[in-house]
Amino acid sequence: MSQKAFASSADLGEKEQTLEVLADGVYALTAEGDPNVGAIEGEDFLVCFEAMATPVAAGEWLAKLREHTDKPVRYLVLSHYHAVRVLGASAFDAEVIVAHENTRALVAERGKEDWESEFGRMPRLAKQADSVPGLTWPTLTFSDRLTIELGGDRGDLVLQYCGRGHTEGDIVGWLPKHRILFAGDLVEAQAALYTGDAFHRDWVGGTLDRVKEFGAEALIGGRGAVSRGREAVDEAIEQTRHFLRVMIDEVGAVHARGGTLKEAFENAHAALHERYGRWPIFEHCLPFDVSRLWDELSGVERPVIWTAERDREVWDQLQG
Numbered sequence: 001m002s003q004k005a006f007a008s009s010a011d012l013g014e015k016e017q018t019l020e021v022l023a024d025g026v027y028a029l030t031a032e033g034d035p036n037v038g039a040i041e042g043e044d045f046l047v048c049f050e051a052m053a054t055p056v057a058a059g060e061w062l063a064k065l066r067e068h069t070d071k072p073v074r075y076l077v078l079s080h081y082h083a084v085r086v087l088g089a090s091a092f093d094a095e096v097i098v099a100h101e102n103t104r105a106l107v108a109e110r111g112k113e114d115w116e117s118e119f120g121r122m123p124r125l126a127k128q129a130d131s132v133p134g135l136t137w138p139t140l141t142f143s144d145r146l147t148i149e150l151g152g153d154r155g156d157l158v159l160q161y162c163g164r165g166h167t168e169g170d171i172v173g174w175l176p177k178h179r180i181l182f183a184g185d186l187v188e189a190q191a192a193l194y195t196g197d198a199f200h201r202d203w204v205g206g207t208l209d210r211v212k213e214f215g216a217e218a219l220i221g222g223r224g225a226v227s228r229g230r231e232a233v234d235e236a237i238e239q240t241r242h243f244l245r246v247m248i249d250e251v252g253a254v255h256a257r258g259g260t261l262k263e264a265f266e267n268a269h270a271a272l273h274e275r276y277g278r279w280p281i282f283e284h285c286l287p288f289d290v291s292r293l294w295d296e297l298s299g300v301e302r303p304v305i306w307t308a309e310r311d312r313e314v315w316d317q318l319q320g
Contacts, residue, residue: 004319006312007121007284014124019064020226023178025154027068028220029061033191033280034125035084038182038220039065040175043151045074049173049182049220051089051136053119056128058088075148077159078138079184079222080167081106082197083118084125089136098146099138100161102169110305111135117306121284162186162210165203166195166222168302174214181214181233185222189236192279193243196288197303200296204244212237223280246271251290255297265290265318287318 015032022028025041038049046069052058076094078086081103089097112135119126140146148157155177162172166185173182185194186207195203212234219227219236227236250271254264268290276282291314292303304310 004283006315008281009121009123011122011284012124017061017064019068021068022180022218022220022226023175025069026175026178026180027065028182028226029064030220030225033223035223036220037061038173039069040150040157040173041069041071041154042074042148043154044071045151046071047075047077047148047150047157047173048073048092048094049077050079050184051076051086051092053084053122053125054088054127054129055091055131055133056088057125058091060127062091077171077173077182078103078136079172079182079186080170081111081114082167082185083111083115084122085185086136087115087132090133096140097136097138098140098142098159100169100171101141101143103167103171104138104141104169106167106169107135107137113305113307116308117311120308121311163202163207164199165207166193167197168199170207172211172214174216179215179217181211181216181219183211183219183221186211187219187221187236187240189219189221189224189227190239190279191221191223192276192282192285193240194281194285194289195244195247196285196292196306198289198292200244200248200293204241204248208237208241243272243276247289247293251293252297255294261291261294262318264294283319287314290318 015034017029017031020028027039029037040047073092073094076092076097078099119129144161146159158174159171170184170186216233217230219233227233247268250268251264254267
């Protein structure tokens with residue numbers, strides 16, 4: 001395997017963004033495998049879902065959104081703590097920033113290190129990185145479920161914790177009236193999974209089961225195209241589950257026989273590449289995915305904090 005450019009450092013081409021209106025007042029912005037964002041109109045306010053990596057990047061998304069609505073942002077919902085999802089928050093001028101209680105704890109524990117790590121891995125997303133004023137702190141947290149009444153005849157937005165998965169603080173946003181689910185990075189639609197901070201065995205089982213139980217008819221994952229229709233939604237969920245299962249099987253087999261981390265990476269790469277290798281960020285993610293899964297199989301309960309230095313060490317060991 002030839003030496004590859006570090007993570008997404010060589011991915012500098014602009015991605016085409018597509019703003020889709022999924023229902024009256026329900027918006028999603030996708031971008032060819034870049035992180036997705038969304039928004040939901042209340043009667044006289046907006047709920048925005050995810051914040052992008054910098055205020056400048058977020059401002060560009062908001063400019064597109066303002067072509068459809070001029071309502072003020074009351075709530076900014078963060079599905080989890082990763083820097084490319086949260087550090088653009090100041091652009092929204094939201095009254096309330098909502099996240100799971102575990103997400104707030106993770107920001108306190110490792111937010112600074114994650115900021116440096118993710119901007120180093122994905123420099124293109126860090127548009128005008130010096131515009132970030134500091135860490136993003138949630139102002140409202142919850143443990144299980146939080147319902148936002150949208151007002152008028154718009155129904156509710158239900159924010160729910162489905163269990164540990166992509167991180168230990170992921171939440172989803174559910175619109176029962178429209179049967180639309182904002183799934184964050186718990187589900188990816190034709191984009192590779194990042195599992196460097198994951199709880200693989202929880203995610204592949206109970207957590208994805210609970211996501212599937214919503215019975216959504218449209219799903220916006222963390223990356224990739226919007227899944228429309230129950231069949232496409234279920235396919236996206238099951239693709240996510242399959243990716244995880246293959247990783248667990250391949251890495252687990254090497255771990256069980258006393259092999260090496262490098263062998264585990266090579267076996268997982270070989271098993272996944274034919275189906276998933278052309279998907280966005282596959283080569284970027286896999287070394288970090290396998291490293292975390294190896295730790296988990298070795299009894300390391302919570303993910304080791306990623307730093308810029310550790311990123312390079314793992315990359316050089318596995319992708320070198």
